[in-house]
Amino acid sequence: MPDLAIPHCVDAALENGLEGRGVSREDALLLMNEAPLAALLQAASSVRDRSKGRSVSYSRKVFIPLTHLCRDYCGYCTFRADPENGVNPYMTPDEVLAVAEAGRLAGCKEALFSLGDQPERVFPEAREFLKALGFDRTLEYLAAMCQLVLEKTGLLPHSNPGLMGLEDLRRLRETNVSVGLMLESASPRLGRPGGAHWKAPDKVPSLRLRTIENAGQLSIPFTTGILIGIGETPEERVDALQAIRAAHGKYGHVQEVIIQPFRAKPDIRMAQAPEPSKEDLQRTIAVARLILGGQINIQSPPNLLSEDYPDLLKAGINDWGGISPVTKDFINPEAAWPQLSSLAARTASAGFVLRERLAIYPEFSSRSEFINEHLKPHVQKLRGEDGYARNGDQC
Numbered sequence: 001m002p003d004l005a006i007p008h009c010v011d012a013a014l015e016n017g018l019e020g021r022g023v024s025r026e027d028a029l030l031l032m033n034e035a036p037l038a039a040l041l042q043a044a045s046s047v048r049d050r051s052k053g054r055s056v057s058y059s060r061k062v063f064i065p066l067t068h069l070c071r072d073y074c075g076y077c078t079f080r081a082d083p084e085n086g087v088n089p090y091m092t093p094d095e096v097l098a099v100a101e102a103g104r105l106a107g108c109k110e111a112l113f114s115l116g117d118q119p120e121r122v123f124p125e126a127r128e129f130l131k132a133l134g135f136d137r138t139l140e141y142l143a144a145m146c147q148l149v150l151e152k153t154g155l156l157p158h159s160n161p162g163l164m165g166l167e168d169l170r171r172l173r174e175t176n177v178s179v180g181l182m183l184e185s186a187s188p189r190l191g192r193p194g195g196a197h198w199k200a201p202d203k204v205p206s207l208r209l210r211t212i213e214n215a216g217q218l219s220i221p222f223t224t225g226i227l228i229g230i231g232e233t234p235e236e237r238v239d240a241l242q243a244i245r246a247a248h249g250k251y252g253h254v255q256e257v258i259i260q261p262f263r264a265k266p267d268i269r270m271a272q273a274p275e276p277s278k279e280d281l282q283r284t285i286a287v288a289r290l291i292l293g294g295q296i297n298i299q300s301p302p303n304l305l306s307e308d309y310p311d312l313l314k315a316g317i318n319d320w321g322g323i324s325p326v327t328k329d330f331i332n333p334e335a336a337w338p339q340l341s342s343l344a345a346r347t348a349s350a351g352f353v354l355r356e357r358l359a360i361y362p363e364f365s366s367r368s369e370f371i372n373e374h375l376k377p378h379v380q381k382l383r384g385e386d387g388y389a390r391n392g393d394q395c
Helices: 008-018 025-034 037-052 093-105 124-132 138-153 166-172 205-217 234-251 278-292 306-315 340-349 376-382
Strands: 055-067 110-115 156-160 178-180 222-228 254-261 297-299 319-323 353-357
Touching: 008 025, 008 037, 025 234, 025 278, 037 278, 037 306, 055 093, 055 138, 055 340, 093 138, 110 138, 124 138, 138 156, 138 166, 156 376, 166 205, 205 222, 205 234, 222 234, 222 278, 234 254, 234 278, 254 278, 278 297, 278 306, 297 319, 306 340, 319 340, 340 353
Parallel strands: 055 110, 055 319, 055 353, 110 156, 156 178, 178 222, 222 254, 254 297
Antiparallel strands: none
């Protein structure tokens, strides 16, 4: 029976979403702007439960910030940096290996490489460092460091290096079980003067979508997502999610979509910008679940919602993302990871089972076309029969 308090068009959109196959842009806009939050959360949770059950996953990772140099000047970022006297522009191979080894000893299985976008194009210090080690481009150095970590520690690399062409992705596919690039927004408007992506040439949505599609052509398991609260409209959020869905519809390679809220920090251009509320985040996650359907994994970082993070489960997520027992969140350094014991307990209190996964999700690691031959033995060492981490946490 339809709820008489809900307009018929909204109720019909919810019914379409409940089918779990995705909703149209028109329906998604109705849900984003008009659906009662409780009904929206219930629909999204139902779709998640039907496809994913009551397991919620996470990846035990070590965070390797290969370089903080970046040619983009996004209004919300504290990760990026300009060259500094006495500070190496990149981590050295020995530094990379030391962090990775500490992660291995702490039970990590993922090496998450994060770095700025194409710093060698604007900073001579970056070019000089790379040249001294025999490289011309940051992405070449990244590929070498991924190979080093894979061979020396057995950790499975996952890289988030910014824009990548086909050849860059092909090279990374040899050592990375998955690759990531946040779409962030589908709105070119944010690149205008004063916008969040002003002076950020690598945040042009069409370029980022091209990277996502390039990864699909190469059958690379891919993580992407949107950043909410950076000046976009609800309609632009829907458009970004629809663009991700379209790319996945072509190639079937999007393993995970992150819904990440903007968080204000003192030393950014957007320090006074309002943060999305918990309800706004929940609404966006729920609409994402109904747009993307039941099969794609949806994540929202628990450390960005403080003590209220279990409420994100009500919105239809099925993954907490990477959690590190060794390194901080270099993207949001003020937001500490929850302790894994606490994460497991609070997930259980919400009625779910916490499962440790690899950097490649079970449904992708079971399909040979999504794993480079060179990587298969490394994955098999860490993968249990059900696709989750071998000897991993089930709390």
